[in-house]
Amino acid sequence: MPLVTGVDSSTQSCKVVVRDAETGALVRQGRAPHPDGTEVDPRAWWDALLAAVDAAGGLADVAAVSVAGQQHGMVCLDEAGEVVRPALLWNDTRSADAARDLVEEAGGDGTGRRFWAGATGSVPVASFTATKLRWLARHEPANADRVAAVCLPHDWLTWRLAGAPGLAALRTDRGDASGTGYWSPATGEYRLDLLERAFGRRLRVPAMLGPAEPAGVLDPEVLGGTGPTGVLLGPGTGDNAAAALGVGAGPGDVVVSIGTSGTVFAVADTPAADETGAVAGFADATGRYLPLVCTLNAARVLDAAASLLRVGLDELAELALAAPAGADGLVMVPYLEGERTPNRPLATGSVHGLTLHNATAGHLARAAVEGMLCALADGLDALIAQGARADRVVLVGGGARSAAVRRIAPQVFGCPVVVPPPGEYVADGAARQAAWIALGGAAPPEWPFAETREYAADPVPAVRARYAEARDRTLDRAGG
Numbered sequence: 253m254p255l256v257t258g259v260d261s262s263t264q265s266c267k268v269v270v271r272d273a274e275t276g277a278l279v280r281q282g283r284a285p286h287p288d289g290t291e292v293d294p295r296a297w298w299d300a301l302l303a304a305v306d307a308a309g310g311l312a313d314v315a316a317v318s319v320a321g322q323q324h325g326m327v328c329l330d331e332a333g334e335v336v337r338p339a340l341l342w343n344d345t346r347s348a349d350a351a352r353d354l355v356e357e358a359g360g361d362g363t364g365r366r367f368w369a370g371a372t373g374s375v376p377v378a379s380f381t382a383t384k385l386r387w388l389a390r391h392e393p394a395n396a397d398r399v400a401a402v403c404l405p406h407d408w409l410t411w412r413l414a415g416a417p418g419l420a421a422l423r424t425d426r427g428d429a430s431g432t433g434y435w436s437p438a439t440g441e442y443r444l445d446l447l448e449r450a451f452g453r454r455l456r457v458p459a460m461l462g463p464a465e466p467a468g469v470l471d472p473e474v475l476g477g478t479g480p481t482g483v484l485l486g487p488g489t490g491d492n493a494a495a496a497l498g499v500g501a502g503p504g505d506v507v508v509s510i511g512t513s514g515t516v517f518a519v520a521d522t523p524a525a526d527e528t529g530a531v532a533g534f535a536d537a538t539g540r541y542l543p544l545v546c547t548l549n550a551a552r553v554l555d556a557a558a559s560l561l562r563v564g565l566d567e568l569a570e571l572a573l574a575a576p577a578g579a580d581g582l583v584m585v586p587y588l589e590g591e592r593t594p595n596r597p598l599a600t601g602s603v604h605g606l607t608l609h610n611a612t613a614g615h616l617a618r619a620a621v622e623g624m625l626c627a628l629a630d631g632l633d634a635l636i637a638q639g640a641r642a643d644r645v646v647l648v649g650g651g652a653r654s655a656a657v658r659r660i661a662p663q664v665f666g667c668p669v670v671v672p673p674p675g676e677y678v679a680d681g682a683a684r685q686a687a688w689i690a691l692g693g694a695a696p697p698e699w700p701f702a703e704t705r706e707y708a709a710d711p712v713p714a715v716r717a718r719y720a721e722a723r724d725r726t727l728d729r730a731g732g
């Protein structure tokens with residue numbers, strides 16, 4: 253049985269799974285942490301990838317490897333292929349002004365938003381690579397002058413696995429390219445005119461691969477000179493497109509991922525172009541589309557609430573579940589890292605409706621879970637407004653391990669929520685892509701998907717109504 257490897261190089265860590273290409277059975281896995289922060293030297297991702305591969309028993313016996321990665325991050329390379337400066341990540345908001353300018357330069361009164369949604373499927377916000385290029389050109393001209401090529405985290409890691417064989421060998425895929433701001437899912441073409449508009453000149457970008465087109469072969473030297481030969485490299489993709497492959501999202505499924513980011517997405521047959529900017533009109537990893545809403549504040553809201561209350565995550569969940577729905581009027585608006593949807597990069601979090609009665613740890617824990625979920629429920633509404641069907645929500649990501657999130661989610665989302673067993677669904681999706689590469693065929697292999705557990709509850713609309721009252725009443729970052 254051929255084995256395949258899937259990698260998830262995500263914000264907080266690198267996760268590696270090795271699966272049987274034909275049956276999808278998990279054979280072994282490993283992980284390694286990433287550094288904190290919203291700007292990271294890509295070489296730290298490479299070191300983590302090597303450590304996670306090692307922890308997963310190496311690549312000596314695998315037929316193919318695919319890398320999925322956090323989207324949007326700006327990896328700039330010079331003519332020699334060296335990294336010019338640390339990558340700015342998807343959750344780095346310093347390019348908010350650049351995003352605003354790029355939209356305004358394309359026209360006022362909504363013209364600019366319409367232009368970008370029509371040209372690239374999305375209205376750029378600070379997360380998008382194009383805005384980071386504009387920031388670099390404005391704020392670090394010496395670094396900008398050195399840049400010869402720009403690529404995304406998963407493009408760079410795949411290229412390193414191939415032995416970094418020159419800039420001409422950089423490859424990407426539709427799923428991740430659709431988050432750059434200079435590639436159109438609707439036409440399948442780069443918009444290098446928009447890259448030039450952002451950066452001031454054109455740069456080399458990775459060549460586009462089809463969903464099952466290999467990016468090359470693993471260079472045996474990169475694993476210490478004793479690596480295997482003939483291991484195929486998949487095109488890889490963005491982490492959300494990989495998660496869609498990993499959970500086998502079908503018609504009527506909306507996937508909600510609660511990781512560092514909160515994402516709400518569905519696989520679609522036609523491209524989206526939401527000029528409000530709430531829904532990003534991404535592509536998926538199979539040749540279709542992936543309309544997606546992303547928030548900057550998800551699992552870390554729970555981390556922060558747990559740390560504030562000096563409890564662990566399991567105790568936080570117990571506290572939240574013991575408190576009443578709606579937390580007796582206590583609302584947390586969770587914009588701890590600023591926010592992307594809605595586009596409020598300078599916003600901060602806030603707590604509203606505090607009384608002597610609800611000033612308890614349990615109420616605050618409940619408000620944190622509900623606030624984080626309400627922001628995602630707003631995203632679900634936006635996705636439905638773009639034509640998605642939500643028969644059920646498939647909940648994944650580290651935050652889905654919280655019993656409180658699983659039980660409160662159906663009350664807030666107003667539809668059944670199914671939760672697959674805890675797992676690494678992004679890495680699994682990458683492994684499924686690698687299996688497609690290894691086995692060939694018109695579609696990824698049909699792996700049996702894990703039994704899901706369903707959580708149903710009566711919707712509690714009052715929770716969302718109260719959140720909607722509080723949502724826009726926040727302070728901006730001090731000094732921002």
Ligand SMILES: Nc1ncnc2c1ncn2[C@@H]1O[C@H](COP(=O)(O)OP(=O)(O)O)[C@@H](O)[C@H]1O
Binds near residue numbers: 510654
């Ligand atoms: N039992 C739990 N309850 C709540 N959050 C959890 C739990 N287990 C893990 N997490 C959170 O999940 C997050 C990591 O999720 P993950 O999907 O791996 O993120 P990313 O892919 O963005 O790196 C961390 O912030 C972690 O605290």
Ligand SMILES: O=C(CO)[C@@H](O)[C@H](O)COP(=O)(O)O
Binds near residue numbers: 323490
């Ligand atoms: O920016 C987006 C999607 O547009 C994020 O979803 C990133 O892709 C990071 O994902 P995680 O590391 O949180 O999984």
